Amino acid sequence: MSLSTKYNPSEIEDKWYQHWMEQKFFASKPDPNKEPYTIVIPPPNVTGVLHMGHMLNNTIQDVLIRRARMQGKEACWVPGTDHASIATEAKVVNLLKEKGISKKDITRDEFMKHAWEWKEKYGGIILEQLKKLGASCDWDRERFTMEEDMSAAVIETFVDLYKKGYIYRGIRMVNWDPEGKTALADDEVIFKEVNSKLYHIRYQIEGTEDYLTIATTRPETIMADAAICINPNDTRFDHLKGKRAIIPLINKSIPIVEDDYVDMEFGTGCLKVTPAHDINDYEIGLRHNLEAIDIINDNGTLNEKAQILVGEDRFVARKKIGKLLKEAGNLVKEEDYTSNVGHSERTNAVIEPKLSMQWWVKMEELVKPAYEEVMNDNIQLIPPKFKNTYRHWMENVRDWCISRQLWWGQRIPAYYLPNGEYIVAETAEEALTLAKEKTGDNNLKLEDLRQDEDVLDTWFSSWLWPMSVFDGFKDPDNEDFQYYYPTNDLVTGPDILFFWVARMIIAGFEFKGQKPFNNVYLTGIVRDAQGRKMSKSLGNSPDPLELIKNHGADGVRTGLLLSSAAGNDLLFETKLCEQGWNFGNKIWNAFRLVKGWEVVNAEPSVAAKKAQEWFEARFKQAVAEMDDHFSKFRISDALMTVYKLVWDDFCSWYLEAVKPPYGDPIDRETYELTIGFFEDVLKLLHPFMPFLTEELWHQLGDRDEKDCVIVAQYPEVKAYDNEVLEKAKIAFELISQIRNTRSSKGLSPKEQLKLFIKTSDKSLYKEFASIINKLGNLESMEFTTDKVDNAISFVIKSDEFFIPMEGAIDVEKEKAEIQKELDYTKGFLNSVMKKLDNERFVQNAPEKVIEMERKKQADAEAKIKTLEDSLANLG
RNA sequence: GGGAUUAUAGCUCAGUUGGUUUAGAGCACCUGCCUUACAAGCAGGGGGUCGUAGGUUCGAAUCCUACUAAUCCCA
Numbered sequence: 001m002s003l004s005t006k007y008n009p010s011e012i013e014d015k016w017y018q019h020w021m022e023q024k025f026f027a028s029k030p031d032p033n034k035e036p037y038t039i040v041i042p043p044p045n046v047t048g049v050l051h052m053g054h055m056l057n058n059t060i061q062d063v064l065i066r067r068a069r070m071q072g073k074e075a076c077w078v079p080g081t082d083h084a085s086i087a088t089e090a091k092v093v094n095l096l097k098e099k100g101i102s103k104k105d106i107t108r109d110e111f112m113k114h115a116w117e118w119k120e121k122y123g124g125i126i127l128e129q130l131k132k133l134g135a136s137c138d139w140d141r142e143r144f145t146m147e148e149d150m151s152a153a154v155i156e157t158f159v160d161l162y163k164k165g166y167i168y169r170g171i172r173m174v175n176w177d178p179e180g181k182t183a184l185a186d187d188e189v190i191f192k193e194v195n196s197k198l199y200h201i202r203y204q205i206e207g208t209e210d211y212l213t214i215a216t217t218r219p220e221t222i223m224a225d226a227a228i229c230i231n232p233n234d235t236r237f238d239h240l241k242g243k244r245a246i247i248p249l250i251n252k253s254i255p256i257v258e259d260d261y262v263d264m265e266f267g268t269g270c271l272k273v274t275p276a277h278d279i280n281d282y283e284i285g286l287r288h289n290l291e292a293i294d295i296i297n298d299n300g301t302l303n304e305k306a307q308i309l310v311g312e313d314r315f316v317a318r319k320k321i322g323k324l325l326k327e328a329g330n331l332v333k334e335e336d337y338t339s340n341v342g343h344s345e346r347t348n349a350v351i352e353p354k355l356s357m358q359w360w361v362k363m364e365e366l367v368k369p370a371y372e373e374v375m376n377d378n379i380q381l382i383p384p385k386f387k388n389t390y391r392h393w394m395e396n397v398r399d400w401c402i403s404r405q406l407w408w409g410q411r412i413p414a415y416y417l418p419n420g421e422y423i424v425a426e427t428a429e430e431a432l433t434l435a436k437e438k439t440g441d442n443n444l445k446l447e448d449l450r451q452d453e454d455v456l457d458t459w460f461s462s463w464l465w466p467m468s469v470f471d472g473f474k475d476p477d478n479e480d481f482q483y484y485y486p487t488n489d490l491v492t493g494p495d496i497l498f499f500w501v502a503r504m505i506i507a508g509f510e511f512k513g514q515k516p517f518n519n520v521y522l523t524g525i526v527r528d529a530q531g532r533k534m535s536k537s538l539g540n541s542p543d544p545l546e547l548i549k550n551h552g553a554d555g556v557r558t559g560l561l562l563s564s565a566a567g568n569d570l571l572f573e574t575k576l577c578e579q580g581w582n583f584g585n586k587i588w589n590a591f592r593l594v595k596g597w598e599v600v601n602a603e604p605s606v607a608a609k610k611a612q613e614w615f616e617a618r619f620k621q622a623v624a625e626m627d628d629h630f631s632k633f634r635i636s637d638a639l640m641t642v643y644k645l646v647w648d649d650f651c652s653w654y655l656e657a658v659k660p661p662y663g664d665p666i667d668r669e670t671y672e673l674t675i676g677f678f679e680d681v682l683k684l685l686h687p688f689m690p691f692l693t694e695e696l697w698h699q700l701g702d703r704d705e706k707d708c709v710i711v712a713q714y715p716e717v718k719a720y721d722n723e724v725l726e727k728a729k730i731a732f733e734l735i736s737q738i739r740n741t742r743s744s745k746g747l748s749p750k751e752q753l754k755l756f757i758k759t760s761d762k763s764l765y766k767e768f769a770s771i772i773n774k775l776g777n778l779e780s781m782e783f784t785t786d787k788v789d790n791a792i793s794f795v796i797k798s799d800e801f802f803i804p805m806e807g808a809i810d811v812e813k814e815k816a817e818i819q820k821e822l823d824y825t826k827g828f829l830n831s832v833m834k835k836l837d838n839e840r841f842v843q844n845a846p847e848k849v850i851e852m853e854r855k856k857q858a859d860a861e862a863k864i865k866t867l868e869d870s871l872a873n874l875g
Numbered sequence: 876g877g878g879a880u881u882a883u884a885g886c887u888c889a890g891u892u893g894g895u896u897u898a899g900a901g902c903a904c905c906u907g908c909c910u911u912a913c914a915a916g917c918a919g920g921g922g923g924u925c926g927u928a929g930g931u932u933c934g935a936a937u938c939c940u941a942c943u944a945a946u947c948c949c950a
Binding site for chain 2: 003005006007279280385386388389392393396494495497498529531562563564565567568569570571573575576578579581582585586588589590591592593594595596632634636637640643644651652655659662663736739740742743744746748749750824827828830831834835838839840841842843844845846848849850852853855856
């Protein structure tokens, strides 16, 4: 045979993906005769490249969708990307910079043209990468959050929420990125440990020659100080109460206030309060009615309100002011200090807390149905431990800042009138009409309206995703939306449970009165072997495409799923992919064996017939087990079930039992049944290992282009013969014991052995005699009523087995082994008897439990007797 | 500081409402085999007082309390 002993995935993967695409197997359209099964992809960032998290997440989605497809459901997996305003804008700005173009020198329209060009050229690489993984998305349905219809939905919902009073403008402290010149959401801020200095600065107490000392990491903000704050319980500062202090360098007088917020242990116990530049200070400011003095420009330089160092960058200013304070004699000391400083996820600039006018969504009311429907399990979170986390967030929900000071995104549909008022409307024309009504000024023209410069947060697009991908806003009655929505399962990471999942649920109920999905499967986070998050800066993330190249997509998928229970982080090692590949190779070689057989018309062997009966039952049992695992979203358990079914049951037991001696042909009946079993196994395996199974499906039989395992009918749960499984278990244990005996005596597996059985019930052994003979490699199998001399013996249940050994038997060693088992069984019996001797147990425990304990007792007693006999026989 | 989650074999995890369990799986490990499908394999084997200390119960890995440790979210 010319087939390689090694399975080579790269030869077949692209071929089959292309074939599936050509046959339109991924495509879905509404079919009223079929049950829909829908997944929308968590849209990856359009600038992104595939990382391990995507691999895990999309593998799970693909497993679910492929299984549903084979089960005859109308399976639809919608792919797409989001426009990632900050990330994309940063990329475009950088590209323009390389071309010598500055964003501020071009118009908004020109910039958007460049951005779209960038998107067309570089965006969406990640979707191409998903194809390598085998993702069976309906690619004809690919969506992008900035395309026209999707944007229209965003604008429509903004106006809708505004009209309902859920959207407002307000000044709030935001995370300001002075480089990107935009506000960032909390999750876009990364906190890093930074070495800095703690400056101890003394302020004169007004009207005295005394000083107080504060400690700060940001001396450049002293000009924005509105007060000095002390803890009211701090007796050290009683003399300061009611006094005022003077800011050095600018000689401004500020009050000294008292607030519990001040940590008496930290620094000097005196806190400078800078409401415009620190979130905690802002809140103290609100409590004490302090003025917020903003001395920093949008680009991070100091403005004229600072009075000194105007125009200097905040970090330059920090150094210079240190020097100035020193010269003025106000710098007491500098000490080294490490602090957690927020950085922009995109530009890496140090975040500046900044007061700024932003658009907000009022969340308190909106959240209510979304909260309820998860708490009552109408929407299920998997694993359920996330329900708690979800509840906690929903109960403490805060308003959502949805404006971003960027151009790439949907521009906020608010139009300012010359008098400073504004109108929210879907179009400028509509706004003009409304403006005329509002002002009574019929001379207003479009040119008089100025649209808000800001765009909406990307999440404000993503939260509509399950509805907008089916045009649920543009055309709510359309067939797709009616058929596919609500979707079935959502697969995503717990890190965006609030930013995305919760908001989708909110949007689903608010805009359509329906949940967006039934189940949310939260995957773990893929970490490296040391448990660290994978990150570019650590360089600990393997290249997914490289992994696929080396281990095959099937190998990587299997490797990822093998040890990733829902919600558990996955400590990734390349070894896992090797294990996945090994599994594929095992199946490949099973195929080589079967394919190599010569088939003749003959009677099946007794062993083969028994093996068939057993494997049929075992297969059905595995189908039932897998079905149960899938129903609970235990994907890795389902995989493990089929892994063992293939490796242990099909390869190690079944194929070994039916395999003819080398060179001999196989009878037709056994051959055909075996092919049938193989196909059944491939079906169970296909959602996990799509490529290998498709290849073997076509190699096993002569099939046309439409007859593919991807659309084969998935095995259904059926009743099975449990008795044959129970009997086989004992027969297999006997075979293991025979092999063990051979192995522990250092005999070759080729050495044939004689077996004597002492039992009161011969039927099981007769039934399985042929298999026991073959797999145990026996010369003979006989029944006996007496002990057999010069033999190794062992006990299964209450039956005793003897294998005569030529030459000396180490009696002491045999005795020791039997004694060990006897001790264990006695201990076990003892624990059973403790229960049965306890009156209260017999009274209180359920009948079934007591019965089980009595059975355990009887079995153990019989076994002990047999073991004791064995021991006695040995002398 | 507030809240949550987790703790079972060397590693990653099962163990479903307490009773088929003096605890299972995969990987890793050890021993023997290049046995004509597969050495990336085959056969066999060892390994855990279920984080610690109490409590409830006839019975606890499972329920309760405290402690310890780790992780996450919020401030």
